[in-house]
Amino acid sequence: MAAKSPKRVCSQSHLEEHDGLRKMVSFSTRHFDPSGLPADMHRVYTSLKERFDEEYALLFVFNMQTAMEMHRAWNMTLLTTKTLKKCSEMVGLTMTWELGVIKLKFFMEDGDFELQRKCPYDYDSEYQDMFMRIAAALYNGHMTVHEALLFQEEAKQGKHTAKTGLFIRDYPGRLIVLPAMSSTCAVIFFGGTEYEAGVAAICGLVTGLIEYALQRVGGEATMLIDLAVGLITGVIGTLFYKYDGQKYCLVSIFMGTLYWFFYGTAFVVGLVEILAGELETGVTRFMAVSIKTFVLCVMCCFGMLLAVPDPTEVAEMWGAQAANCGTLDLGLYWWRVPLYLACSLSVLGQYRFRVEQMWRGLLVQLAGYEVQFQVSRSMVTSGDAKSNLDVMASNVCGAAASVVTACFLSAMMDFINSIYYAQLLQRGAHRDETDSVLDDVLYGCISGVVKFFNCIGIGREADKHMVQLEKKLYQQSKELKDPDHDRKEIRLERHEEDLLLDTIVYAESMNIWAMLMPAVYQLVPGSMIARMWFNTIIPPSGPNATDDNTFAGLMVTSISLALGLIVGEAIVEIVSGILSLCRKKEEQHTMLHENEGKEEEKPESEEVPPLGFELGIADAISGEKDEKDEEVWPL
Incomplete structure (x- = not known):
C-alpha cells in the first residue's frame, strides 16, 4: 500500500481557493516531462512517485532545482537554507540538505536517498529574483507544480528575460x-x-x-x-x-x-x-x-x-x-x-x-x-593619529x-504593484467598478511605463502584451458574472495562457x-x-x-x-513590528465599532504583510527560527 501523501498548497482545490482566476480560466493541461532529468534525480523521482504520488515526487525535483539555481545565483548558504526550510515545511517534504560553498548534498526520506551537485559562483540577480518568485507563486497557491517546473525550464532558456537582459x-x-x-x-x-x-x-x-x-x-x-x-x-x-x-x-x-x-x-x-x-x-x-x-x-x-x-x-x-x-x-x-x-x-x-x-x-x-x-x-582623524x-x-x-x-x-513597490497586478489578474474589484482614483492613476502610470520601456527596447514584451490581454480578461470575466450571459468560463489561446502564468510569477514580491x-x-x-x-x-x-x-x-x-x-x-524588523502593531490596533478598533451588537467575525486575509521581510541573516546568527505555520509564504 502506497504511503499517504501529505496535504499540499499546490493542489487544484488550493489553487482555486487562493487564486480566483483559476476558477474562471480554463487552462490547458501542462505536464512536465521528467524523462529529461539527470539519471540520479530521475531514479529518486521514480521511487518517490511509487511510494507517494507524482506531485510529491515533482515537488522534490522542484525544491532541489530551486536550491541549485538560487545557490548558483547568489551563493549564500544561510539564506538558501532558510528558503528551502520554508518550502519543505509548506509542502510536507521529508527533505534535508547540506549546502557547501560549491558542493550541495540533498537527502530524502530520512537519508534513503542522497544526491550531490556542484554549483560554482555565478552571481545573477535576475535569476536569483526569478527563481524566488517561481517558488513563491507555487507555495502561495497560484501555480501547479507542473507549471512551475516548466517555467523554471523556460527561465533558464531566457524566455522570460528582456532582449537587453x-x-x-x-x-x-x-x-x-x-x-x-x-x-x-x-x-x-x-x-x-x-x-x-x-x-x-x-x-x-x-x-x-x-x-x-x-x-x-x-x-x-x-x-x-x-x-x-x-x-x-x-x-x-x-x-x-x-x-x-x-x-x-x-x-x-x-x-x-x-x-x-x-x-x-x-x-x-x-x-x-x-x-x-x-x-x-x-x-x-x-x-x-x-x-x-x-x-x-x-x-x-x-x-x-x-x-x-x-x-x-x-x-x-x-x-x-x-x-x-x-x-x-x-x-x-x-x-x-x-x-x-x-x-x-x-x-x-x-x-x-x-x-x-x-x-x-x-x-x-x-x-x-x-x-x-x-x-x-x-x-577622519587629524594629525598622525591612526584609527x-x-x-x-x-x-x-x-x-x-x-x-x-x-x-x-520593496515595501513601496509591493504596495504599488499589488494594485497594478490586482487589475491585471482580476484579483478583486476592477478599476471600472470602484471609485478609487488612486488605483486608476497607479495603473495608468505603470502601464505607461511598461509601454515606454518597450518602446525604447529595454522592457519585456510579455509585460506589454499582458496590458493588452487585461482588457480581454476583464470583458470575459464581466460576461461570466452576468447571469443573463451564456459564458461559463474564460477561454484563452495558448500564448495568452503563457502570458498569464508569466504575470502570476512576476506579481510576487521582488x-x-x-x-x-x-x-x-x-x-x-x-x-x-x-x-x-x-x-x-x-x-x-x-x-x-x-x-x-x-x-x-x-x-x-x-x-x-x-x-x-x-x-x-x-x-527594518523593529519598524515593521511597530507598524504591524499599529495596524492591528486600528483594525480591532474599527471592528469593535462595526460589530456592536453583532457576533464578531474575524475576516481571513490572504495578503502578505507589506513589511513581511525575511532577510534571514540575524535569525541565522542568533539561531532563532520561526516555528509558526503560515498559509502565505512571505518573501
Missing part, C-alpha cells in the same frame, strides 16, 4: 560592461585619474576577450581564466607605466581591472557564516576567496616581470608608483556621484540585473555609498543604509537580496585582500613604505560590513 547576460554583450566597470572602479574606489581609468578600460576589454575566448573553448580551459586575466593585466599596466611617460598609479589600474574577479562579497559572506556557526562552510569560503585573490595577484606580478624582466627594477617601480596613488580627493569634485552611478550601472550589468529595474539597484547602491562616504569623511574607528563606523552605517533602503523600496547584493558587493573589501597579497609578494620599502596592518584593516572592514547588514535588518 539577454544581451548583457553573457558575451559578447559583457565586453561593453567589463571595461566600463574597470575604468570607473579605478577612479571611484582607488583614486585613479583619467589616465588610470583609460588604461584600466583597455585592460578590462582585453581581459573580457580572454574570458570570452576561454569560455567558448570550455572544459578545463575555464580554469585558466584567473591566470590569464591576472597576467595580461600586469603586462598592460606595466608597459603603460614604463613607456607612456605618464605618472601612473599601478594599484588603481590593477585593482580596478581585477575588481570583478576578486569575489570580495564571498569574503564577507564567509565571515557571516562563521558568526552563524557554519564554521566548515565559512572557513572554506574564506580560504577559497583568499587563495583565488592570491592567484590573481601572483599572475599580475608575473605579468610585470614579463614586461620588465629585472626583478629589482620591478620592485623599485612598485615602490615608486605608490607616490602617484591617492592624489585625487573625490570629495572636491562635483562628478563624484555621477561617476559612482556610472560604476553602479556597470556593476548591475555584471550582476545581470533587469535593465528596466536598474533604478532600484542604483538607489540602494547610492544610499550605501553616500552614507559610507559622508560618515568616513566626518570621522580604524572611521572605517568601522562608515561601513556599519553604509551597509545598514543599503538594507533599509532596499526594504523600503527578492530583496536581488537589489541588495550589488550594493554589498561595492562595499566589500575584495581589494584589501589583494593589497595584502601584493605587500607580501613585493614588500614595501623606501620612503613610501608604510607600516599599516592591512590584515587588521581587512578584518575591521569585513566584520563591520557584516554587522551593518544585521543592524539594518534589525531596524
Whole structure:
C-alpha cells in the first residue's frame, strides 16, 4: 500500500481557493516531462512517485532545482537554507540538505536517498529574483507544480528575460560592461585619474576577450581564466607605466581591472557564516576567496616581470608608483556621484540585473555609498593619529543604509504593484467598478511605463502584451458574472495562457537580496585582500613604505560590513513590528465599532504583510527560527 501523501498548497482545490482566476480560466493541461532529468534525480523521482504520488515526487525535483539555481545565483548558504526550510515545511517534504560553498548534498526520506551537485559562483540577480518568485507563486497557491517546473525550464532558456537582459547576460554583450566597470572602479574606489581609468578600460576589454575566448573553448580551459586575466593585466599596466611617460598609479589600474574577479562579497559572506556557526562552510569560503585573490595577484606580478624582466627594477617601480596613488580627493569634485552611478550601472550589468529595474539597484547602491562616504569623511582623524574607528563606523552605517533602503523600496513597490497586478489578474474589484482614483492613476502610470520601456527596447514584451490581454480578461470575466450571459468560463489561446502564468510569477514580491547584493558587493573589501597579497609578494620599502596592518584593516572592514547588514535588518524588523502593531490596533478598533451588537467575525486575509521581510541573516546568527505555520509564504 502506497504511503499517504501529505496535504499540499499546490493542489487544484488550493489553487482555486487562493487564486480566483483559476476558477474562471480554463487552462490547458501542462505536464512536465521528467524523462529529461539527470539519471540520479530521475531514479529518486521514480521511487518517490511509487511510494507517494507524482506531485510529491515533482515537488522534490522542484525544491532541489530551486536550491541549485538560487545557490548558483547568489551563493549564500544561510539564506538558501532558510528558503528551502520554508518550502519543505509548506509542502510536507521529508527533505534535508547540506549546502557547501560549491558542493550541495540533498537527502530524502530520512537519508534513503542522497544526491550531490556542484554549483560554482555565478552571481545573477535576475535569476536569483526569478527563481524566488517561481517558488513563491507555487507555495502561495497560484501555480501547479507542473507549471512551475516548466517555467523554471523556460527561465533558464531566457524566455522570460528582456532582449537587453539577454544581451548583457553573457558575451559578447559583457565586453561593453567589463571595461566600463574597470575604468570607473579605478577612479571611484582607488583614486585613479583619467589616465588610470583609460588604461584600466583597455585592460578590462582585453581581459573580457580572454574570458570570452576561454569560455567558448570550455572544459578545463575555464580554469585558466584567473591566470590569464591576472597576467595580461600586469603586462598592460606595466608597459603603460614604463613607456607612456605618464605618472601612473599601478594599484588603481590593477585593482580596478581585477575588481570583478576578486569575489570580495564571498569574503564577507564567509565571515557571516562563521558568526552563524557554519564554521566548515565559512572557513572554506574564506580560504577559497583568499587563495583565488592570491592567484590573481601572483599572475599580475608575473605579468610585470614579463614586461620588465629585472626583478629589482620591478620592485623599485612598485615602490615608486605608490607616490602617484591617492592624489585625487573625490570629495572636491562635483562628478563624484555621477561617476559612482556610472560604476553602479556597470556593476548591475555584471550582476545581470533587469535593465528596466536598474533604478532600484542604483538607489540602494547610492544610499550605501553616500552614507559610507559622508560618515568616513566626518570621522577622519587629524594629525598622525591612526584609527580604524572611521572605517568601522562608515561601513556599519553604509551597509545598514543599503538594507533599509532596499526594504523600503520593496515595501513601496509591493504596495504599488499589488494594485497594478490586482487589475491585471482580476484579483478583486476592477478599476471600472470602484471609485478609487488612486488605483486608476497607479495603473495608468505603470502601464505607461511598461509601454515606454518597450518602446525604447529595454522592457519585456510579455509585460506589454499582458496590458493588452487585461482588457480581454476583464470583458470575459464581466460576461461570466452576468447571469443573463451564456459564458461559463474564460477561454484563452495558448500564448495568452503563457502570458498569464508569466504575470502570476512576476506579481510576487521582488527578492530583496536581488537589489541588495550589488550594493554589498561595492562595499566589500575584495581589494584589501589583494593589497595584502601584493605587500607580501613585493614588500614595501623606501620612503613610501608604510607600516599599516592591512590584515587588521581587512578584518575591521569585513566584520563591520557584516554587522551593518544585521543592524539594518534589525531596524527594518523593529519598524515593521511597530507598524504591524499599529495596524492591528486600528483594525480591532474599527471592528469593535462595526460589530456592536453583532457576533464578531474575524475576516481571513490572504495578503502578505507589506513589511513581511525575511532577510534571514540575524535569525541565522542568533539561531532563532520561526516555528509558526503560515498559509502565505512571505518573501
